[in-house]
Amino acid sequence: xxxxxxxxxxxxxxxxxxxxxxxxxxxxxxxxxxxxxxxxxxxxxxxxxxxxxxxxxxxxxxxxxxxxxxxxxxxxxxxxxxxxxxxxxxxxxxxxxxxxxxxxxxxxxxxxxxxxxxxxxxxxxxxxxxxxxxxxxxxxxxxxxxxxxxxxxxxxxxxxxxxxxxxxxxxxxxxxxxxxxxxxxxxxxxxxxxxxxxxxxxxxxxxxxxxxxxxxxxxxxxxxxxxxxxxxxxxxxxxxxxxxxxxxxxxxxxxxxxxxxxxxxxxxxxxxxxxxxxxxxxxxxxxxxxxxxxxxxxxxxxxxxxxxxxxxxxxxxxxxxxxxxxxxxxxxxxxxxxxxxxxxxxxxxxxxxxxxxxxxxxxxxxxxxxxxxx
Numbered sequence: 001x002x003x004x005x006x007x008x009x010x011x012x013x014x015x016x017x018x019x020x021x022x023x024x025x026x027x028x029x030x031x032x033x034x035x036x037x038x039x040x041x042x043x044x045x046x047x048x049x050x051x052x053x054x055x056x057x058x059x060x061x062x063x064x065x066x067x068x069x070x071x072x073x074x075x076x077x078x079x080x081x082x083x084x085x086x087x088x089x090x091x092x093x094x095x096x097x098x099x100x101x102x103x104x105x106x107x108x109x110x111x112x113x114x115x116x117x118x119x120x121x122x123x124x125x126x127x128x129x130x131x132x133x134x135x136x137x138x139x140x141x142x143x144x145x146x147x148x149x150x151x152x153x154x155x156x157x158x159x160x161x162x163x164x165x166x167x168x169x170x171x172x173x174x175x176x177x178x179x180x181x182x183x184x185x186x187x188x189x190x191x192x193x194x195x196x197x198x199x200x201x202x203x204x205x206x207x208x209x210x211x212x213x214x215x216x217x218x219x220x221x222x223x224x225x226x227x228x229x230x231x232x233x234x235x236x237x238x239x240x241x242x243x244x245x246x247x248x249x250x251x252x253x254x255x256x257x258x259x260x261x262x263x264x265x266x267x268x269x270x271x272x273x274x275x276x277x278x279x280x281x282x283x284x285x286x287x288x289x290x291x292x293x294x295x296x297x298x299x300x301x302x303x304x305x306x307x308x309x310x311x312x313x314x315x316x317x318x319x320x321x322x323x324x325x326x327x328x329x330x331x332x333x334x335x336x337x338x339x340x341x342x343x344x345x346x347x348x349x350x351x352x353x354x355x356x357x358x359x360x361x362x363x364x365x366x367x368x369x370x371x372x373x374x
Contacts, residue, residue, distance in 0.1 A: 037299070040083065041188070045294035051078040051180045053287035055173045060279040067169055069315050072286070073152070074101055074173030076145040079294075080138060081181050085197030087189060093136075094181045098174035100132065100146045105170045108153025109163045118154045119222055122236070125150040127214035134206050137198055147240060151221070151233035207369060208362030209353060213243050216349030220342050229341075230334050234312065238342025243349040261301070262339045265309025266332045272310055286314060309335065 052075045059068015080097040082090050104125050111121035129143035149170065158166050220239040224232030277285060289311045296304040313331055352358055 039298060041192070044083075045291055047180065047184050048078050048294045049287055049291040051075050051177045052290050053283060054176060056283045056286050060283045063279070065279045065282065068283075070166055070169040071173035071176075072315075073105065073145070073149045074098070074170035074175075075177045076149075077101055077174050078177040078181055079145065080142075081185070082197070083188070084195035086194065087185055089197045090185045091178070091182060094178055097143075097146060098171075098178060100129070100143070101149055101174055102167060102171050104129070104146050104150035105153045106163075106167045108150040109158055109166060112154050112156075112158065113160060119218060119225070122151060122154060122221055123214055123218040126217045126236075126240075127210055130210040130213045131206065134210060135202065136200060144237065144240060147217075148233065148237050151236055155231075155233060202370075205359070205363065205366070207366040208359065211362065212349060212353050212358070213240070216243055216345055216352065220345040223345070224338065224341060229338060231331075231338055234335060234338035235342040235345075238339045239346040239349065240342075242343055242346030243353070261303065261305025262309050262336060265306045266336060268306060269310035269313045269335075270332055273313070282314060286311065289314075 052072050055071035055075055056065070056068040059065045059071070062068075077094055077097045080094060082093050107121050107125060111117040126147055129147045132138075133142035153166075217236050217240045221232055221236040224235040229235065272285060275281070289307045292307045293304050293311065296307070313335065
């Protein structure tokens with residue numbers, strides 16, 4: 001009798017366990033497949049796509065596509081345009097990120113001339129970008145593209161004599177975005193009710209969180225450089241995107257979104273690179289991909305990554321006009337490894353953010369800094 005009851009209890013326990021696993025998988029699958037409602041005006045993706053692709057079209061017209069792509073990096077500050085507050089607040093925010101973009105790119109190009117400076121300079125850029133983004137409560141993409149500009153500048157080949165002209169191209173792209181931001185903001189203020197601007201104040205753990213995020217993103221870049229990955233900045237950006245999630249569930253869902261989206265994006269990138277596009281075809285492709293990314297990014301991150309992957313590959317490859325089917329295949333393989341590395345380190349960084357044991361010494365450091373420099 002006791003043996004029968006013991007066996008019955010085992011079956012009951014196993015049934016409850018399977019039921020819990022089934023409910024957990026159903027809930028997580030629901031989070032993974034959820035398509036959110038966009039919180040932005042429907043015309044915002046169109047404005048962003050025009051701002052970022054216009055320099056590429058200009059470069060194609062003058063047969064200097066690589067210069068147009070550098071300018072498009074600066075134009076990405078349009079993504080930081082606030083949708084609340086009065087006109088001065090919105091324009092000053094975009095101008096501030098434009099200054100940060102030019103400075104980040106310039107520091108990257110300067111550090112490129114002295115390879116031993118690359119990691120310290122990138123760590124400084126990462127810390128400052130995260131600090132500013134958190135203090136001013138910038139929504140995604142926050143300082144992603146500012147950090148990306150600095151990371152790319154550390155590794156692209158730019159002779160010392162062309163450093164100033166390359167920085168000037170980024171500033172031109174930022175200037176165009178500022179002009180478009182002015183016109184678009186005037187349209188929004190006329191056509192929509194004005195929402196109040198957020199009130200900024202220092203929040204506890206801002207310095208500590210920024211140190212953790214910058215540390216793990218820099219660690220990712222260091223690992224990628226150590227293993228001589230051809231595009232180490234992709235790994236660092238993947239880590240930064242993952243670690244931005246403040247909840248563990250958000251982080252692992254973003255990680256899965258990025259991995260699945262990257263796999264699908266690899267197929268799209270390989271297919272598009274096989275077309276043998278002209279420079280005008282590249283410009284049109286960047287316009288369409290940017291429009292799709294901005295339309296999807298706040299609805300379903302994984303779907304947006306499907307187009308982010310070929311976009312970054314186009315910027316890296318067609319910027320130097322060296323893409324061939326053989327090179328494209330190598331790039332796709334490298335992109336997948338970089339993303340896997342960035343996701344693994346990013347999830348580890350997310351666990352560190354939630355570690356109370358690590359939080360205690362960081363809060364002591366934060367209190368000491370605020371006490372001495374406030």
